[in-house]
Amino acid sequence: MEAQPHHGVTQPDGPTDTAPPGGGAVVPVAPGLIAELTARGETVAVAESLTGGLVVATLVDVAGASAVVRGGVVAYATPVKTSLLGVDPELLATEGAVDPEVARQMASGVRTALAVDGEPATWGISTTGVAGPDPQDGKPVGTVFVGIASAERVDAVELHLDGDRDAIRHATVSELLARMSTRIRTGE
Numbered sequence: 001m002e003a004q005p006h007h008g009v010t011q012p013d014g015p016t017d018t019a020p021p022g023g024g025a026v027v028p029v030a031p032g033l034i035a036e037l038t039a040r041g042e043t044v045a046v047a048e049s050l051t052g053g054l055v056v057a058t059l060v061d062v063a064g065a066s067a068v069v070r071g072g073v074v075a076y077a078t079p080v081k082t083s084l085l086g087v088d089p090e091l092l093a094t095e096g097a098v099d100p101e102v103a104r105q106m107a108s109g110v111r112t113a114l115a116v117d118g119e120p121a122t123w124g125i126s127t128t129g130v131a132g133p134d135p136q137d138g139k140p141v142g143t144v145f146v147g148i149a150s151a152e153r154v155d156a157v158e159l160h161l162d163g164d165r166d167a168i169r170h171a172t173v174s175e176l177l178a179r180m181s182t183r184i185r186t187g188e
Contacts, residue, residue, distance in 0.1 A: 027058050027174050033181045034059065037068040037123075040184070045121035046072035047085055047110035049097060049128040050144065054173045070114040070121045075106065081128075085109030096137030100145045100156035103128050107147030108154050124149040125180055127172050131165045142168055146176040148183055155183075 037044060046056045046069075056072030059065050073084050078097050081087040086109040087102055095102065103126050111124035129144030130136045144159040157179055161171045182188065 027177055029174070029177045029181050030058050031062050033177055033184070034062040034065050034068060036181065036184055038064060040122075042122035042184075043068050043070050043116075044123040044125060044180075045070040045110040045114035047106040047113075047124065047126040047147075048072060048074050049076055049081070049106070049126075050131045051127045051169050051172050052076060054169055055125065055127060055176060058173050058177065070116065073110055073113060081106060084113060086113070096139070097128055098130055098137050098139045098143055098145065099128070100147075100158060103145035103147035103156040104149065104154045105147075107149035107156075111149055120151070122150065123180065123184075125176055127176060129159070129168075129172065131168045131172075133165060144168070144172050144175075146172065146179065148176075148180050 044059070046059070048055050053072060053074050056069065059069050075081045075085055078092055081092060081097060081102065082089045085106050087105040091099065091101055091105070106126035106128060107124040109124070110126065111120040114121055124147070126147035127144065130139050130141050132141035135141060142161040144161055145156050146159065147154065147156050159172065159175055161168045163171065
């Protein structure tokens with residue numbers, strides 16, 4: 001039986017490693033993250049909305065990723081967040097998809113959705129937000145929530161990113177992977 005997760009929200013403190021406008025940059029933290037997960041014998045599952053597969057693509061670009069990456073779910077359409085990831089439909093109806101609790105539920109849900117032999121992934125990570133060009137659910141362009149879940153704790157981080165659609169999506173990938181790397185190393 002898994003421990004009850006702690007739920008937290010972290011406020012933004014600015015981008016740490018963003019891709020240039022137009023994206024396409026390799027995320028420098030990805031190789032170290034894959035190496036750390038491999039050394040620890042841990043796995044990761046990815047749930048993405050606004051990034052549309054960029055997070056898992058960035059991870060699997062690293063040699064050796066197959067040892068730790070379980071896979072990814074692109075839940076771009078809001079109903080898929082419920083049907084595949086178990087996000088509460090009432091939450092989606094009242095708050096919309098761009099919400100910290102949605103990010104937490106996506107991260108938790110993908111851990112179990114991509115379980116192997118009944119064993120959830122060690123880590124679940126998620127992205128949801130507004131890449132633009134228009135606001136969504138009353139949230140301005142650049143409002144993003146990333147989720148990081150383990151058996152013990154589930155967090156969401158709110159980001160406010162600038163740039164065009166592509167820059168926001170790539171910055172989201174960089175932010176999520178940098179924050180996951182920090183969480184693994186420090187527990188924070």
